[in-house]
Amino acid sequence: MLKSKDSPNSLDQRNATRLRVLEHIRTRGSISRTDIASALQTSPATVTAATADLIAAGLVKETEGETSAKSAKRGRPRVLLQLDGRSHLVAGLKVARHVISVLLVDFEGNEVTSHMHQLKDVQMTPVAFVATVRLALEEACDRINGSIQQLAGVSIGIAGLVDAKRNFVHWSSSITDRNVDFSYLFSEGLPCPTFVENDANLVAKAEQLFGQGKGLKNFLVVTIEHGVGLGIVLDGKLYRGERGCGAEFGHAKVQLDGALCQCGQRGCLEAYVGDYALLREMTVTGHSSEMANVSDIHVQANSGDQRAASVLARAGQMFGLGVSNLINLFDPECIILSGAQMSMEHLCSEDVMNRIKNGVVNVDAPLPEIKIHQWGDLMWSKGAAAYGIEQVSILKVQELAVQHAP
Amino acid sequence: MLKSKDSPNSLDQRNATRLRVLEHIRTRGSISRTDIASALQTSPATVTAATADLIAAGLVKETEGETSAKSAKRGRPRVLLQLDGRSHLVAGLKVARHVISVLLVDFEGNEVTSHMHQLKDVQMTPVAFVATVRLALEEACDRINGSIQQLAGVSIGIAGLVDAKRNFVHWSSSITDRNVDFSYLFSEGLPCPTFVENDANLVAKAEQLFGQGKGLKNFLVVTIEHGVGLGIVLDGKLYRGERGCGAEFGHAKVQLDGALCQCGQRGCLEAYVGDYALLREMTVTGHSSEMANVSDIHVQANSGDQRAASVLARAGQMFGLGVSNLINLFDPECIILSGAQMSMEHLCSEDVMNRIKNGVVNVDAPLPEIKIHQWGDLMWSKGAAAYGIEQVSILKVQELAVQHAP
DNA sequence: CATATTTATTTCAGTCAGTAAAATATTTAC
DNA sequence: GTAAATATTTTACTGACTGAAATAAATATG
Structure with a gap:
């Protein structure tokens, strides 16, 4: 058997099976034991044992939901299993420059409540950061007359370089210090298990668990916001790179010695596609004063302004080039372009899709x-x-295993 | 236990352990049982069992090689294990446009002999292809007075899109037909297990087993020849993409609507770095008649020809841009630039390395x-x-397992 | 030289996850 | 009501791995 003290994420063989069953129930919504057994290529006996444990732990429940029309024959009907959403309350936080957004969800991922906590400072010390997170969580829990003690887990997304396995932040724009190990700070400052991860990776996780990446093994998520981010899921797992700083799609170079980027280098994709890049372009065309954000440019372009249209079009072309390169390199099952409508429109046009299509190596x-x-x-x-x-x-x-021991 | 009939590559739990031990002995050259146990995080008892099987099968042998100076203390000395090179003869073939090169190696990878088989036709039908491979193999075996029957395995590298797991070739420049399943043709036409794989992936394998990728988990191999190829090793395994057509680094776009590539698209890296691209550039500068290959350009550049130097320099800049993007996306442990000296010199210059360094996102x-x-x-x-x-x-x-059964 | 000590490897008697097959449960068809 | 069909659970077993004890092979020490 495998050692179980390796890393906090390691699982022994049995727990791995239970977790696989749990994850399969999650991706399928509701499913019978028989179907789980055949989907996971395991015996019904194993599924019975695993689901019994999960039900005992309150993570899963049997439902009366009608068995699918397919098996409307005779024989003992299948019993459908699904997650027990009420079992656990989980908080997800995103730390942005001026606000922390908190989302409380049940164990199925259904929104319970959400809350915005305004920030005074863009950067905080590690200790102040944890305290602020706690405050934001308490405010969110207040909304449902709950307590922070009820949370089964808290997950924090920040921009920057994060070693999620160790809760270690190499660098983040939200934190004053570099190389902070949050594992001790979290256990001291918060009453529930807390995790921190890079924000683009989190969006990839969301697509995998709840979104359009459900059930896929190899896919990419491109996030479009102020900058461009990338989450890479290979073989069902987030790929983070050796030093935890892979997937820097926004700073992939799309032009030799091209436009100047915030990062100080030239020719980065973000320097053509990021919203600051678009606004910068517009200043050249003489619209500077009126333009506050990207949607203004859209408005201009839609009302027939050739220059605004051209700025958006070039961003789209560069973006298409970048995405086609992702396909050429990773050959994923699918690519998900994830973002708010405002910032995406010009990056999803037919022209951009053609640029992508024509940039991918031809195969059957x-x-x-x-x-x-x-x-x-x-x-x-x-x-x-x-x-x-x-x-x-x-x-x-993992707790299940401990309960079994005595 | 896992089912063992899944795919030809699947292994049950025990075989997986034996294979891990075997691979670890290979990467370490010679190693004691105790060290294997601690390196693989398993018990000495398991290692004893696994190595006993491997020794019985003739794959591994004990050596009298002096135990490393480190343990020159008292106590029972460690017994070093190493591969038994004589146990199996393996053939590696590369099919190029005008020649098949055959390399016979022992089980440790030591060269036994090599042979070049000239080809009349660039393209062959699948049946003719297998027959030609057989002929080339027989010629190689003749050199050591051996027979094709002695080969424990044959592996063929070709350019193109290959699904190695199924011995299925979607498309190759060496073969007239598309979508050929070679598994049947091999088993009919050749007396030993035969495998086919994309050639750039094979170079990555060579680096992993024998070269500079030994023991690494995440690395990239960029092959430089007529074109530019890429092999991706993630988590110790070749990453091939969903449709088997990932890692098309040569056709990653480095310039919007740039130079025309053999593939028909514009702006591909290969259209700046491939040797045909360099020769094309030289025709523009008026040297066409004298230039037969890339080394001529090097000669010109070294003798002070500004135009030749400029052609090589631009190729280097584009190449550096491409490599920096690989690092930004994959964040690997290392990148291996693999090729013949002639075609590489201008791609390994200090200027290129600076271009790479300056194109990678800054982290600690x-x-x-x-x-x-x-x-x-x-x-x-x-x-x-x-x-x-x-x-x-x-x-x-796998054969070991069968022998155990009765 | 005999003995104690140290380290490597093997043997042995479990342990535990997973399985096949039998048993049981629950339904429809007739 | 009984037979047939299908789902799930129970049971007895298998086999990979393990810890601990046994054995092996060396050096240190007197």
Whole structure:
């Protein structure tokens, strides 16, 4: 058997099976034991044992939901299983420059409540950061007359370089210090298991658990906001790179010695597609004073302004080039373009899709599907919640093992 | 336990352990049982069982090689284990446009002999292809007075889209037909297990087994020849993409609507770096008649020809841009630039390395190491042999299980 | 030189996850 | 009501792995 003290994420063989069953129930919504057994290529006996444990732990429940029409023959009817949403409350937080958005979800991922906590400072010390997170959580719990003690897990998304396995932040724009190990700070400052992860990775997690990546093994999520982010899911797992700083799609170079980027380098995709890049372009065309954000540019373009249209079009072309390169390199099952409508429109046009199509190496097989997912404001915190649910699942399954021992 | 009839590559739990032990002995050269146990995080008892099986099968042997100076204390000395090179003969083939190169190696990867088989036709029918491979193999075996019957495995590298798991070739420039399933043709036409794989992936395999990727989990191999290829190793395994057509680095776009590429698209890296691209550039500068290959351009540049130098320099800049993007996306442990000296010199210059360094997003952690590996002509067939050895290892370990049954 | 000590490896008697097959449960068909 | 069909649970077993004890092979020490 495998050692179980390796890392907080390691699981012994049995827990791994239970977790696989749990995750399969989650992705399928509701499913019978028989179907789980055949889907996971395991014996019905194993599924019976695993589901019994999960039900005993309150993570899963049997439902009276009508068995699918398919098996409307005779024989003992299948009993459908589904997650017991009420079992655990999980919080997902996204820390942005001026606000922390908190989303409380049940164990199925259904929104319970949400809350915005305004920030005074863009950057905080690690200790102040944890205290502020706690405050934001308490405010959110107040909304449902609950307490922070009830939370089964908290997951925090921030921009920056994060080693999620160790709760270690190499660098983040929200935190004054570099190389902070939050594991001790979290356990001291918060009453429930807490996790931190890079925000683009969290959106990928959200797509995998609840969104258009459900059940897929290899897919990419491109996040479109102020900048461009990338989450890479390979073989069902987030790929983070060796030093935890892979997936820097926004700073992939699309032009030799091209436009100047915030990062100080030239030719980054973000320097053509990021909203500051678009606004910068508009100043050149003489519209500077009127333009406050990207939607203004859209308005201008839609009302026939050739220059605004040209700015958006170039961003689209560069974006298409970048996405086609992703396909050429990763050949994923699908690519999900994730963002708010405002910032995405010009990046999902037919011209852009053609640019992508024409930039991918020709093969017989059809192009990976490009899915467009327009999220609301809660995209990031929902991603955090998704990661939180996953981590809580792992914790709860591990606790199961302990209960069995005596 | 896992089912063992899944795919030809699947292994049950015990075989997986034996294979892990075998692979660990291979990467470490010679190692004691105790060290294997601690390296693989398993018990000494398990290692004893696994190595006993491997020794019985003739794959591994004990050596009298002096135990490493480190343990020159008292106590029972460790017994070192190493591969038994004589146990199996493996052939690696690379099919190029005008020649098939065959390399025969022993089970440790040592060259036994090599042979070049000239081809009349660039393209062959699947049946003719297998017959030609057989002929080339027989010629190679003749050189050591051996027979094709002695081969434990044959591995063939070709350019194109290959689904190696199924021995299925979607498309290759060497074969007239598309979508050919070679599994039947091989079993009919050749007396030993035969495998086919994309050639760039094979070079990655060679680096992993014998070269500078030994023991690494996440690394990239960029092959430089007529075109530019990429092999991706993630988590110790070749990453091939969903449709088997990932890693098309040569056709990643480095310039919007840039130079025309052989593939018909514009702006591909290969259209700036491939040797045909360099020669094309030179025609513009008026040197056309004298230039036959890339080394001529090097000669010109070294003798002070500004135009030749400029052609090489631009290729280097584009190449550096591409490599920096690989690092930004994959954040690997290292990148290995693999090729013959002639075609690489201008892509490994200090200018190019600076371009790479300046194109990678800044983090605290040091840049992934960029290793330059200059191979001879047998690079490709050595890669094929590496893959062949790996596949033969899997087969032999599986045979072990069968012998145990009765 | 005999003995104690140290380290490597093997043997042995469990342990535990997973399984096949039998048993049981629950339904429809007739 | 009984037979047939299908789902799930129970039971007895298998086999990979393990810890602990046994054995092996060396050095240190007197």
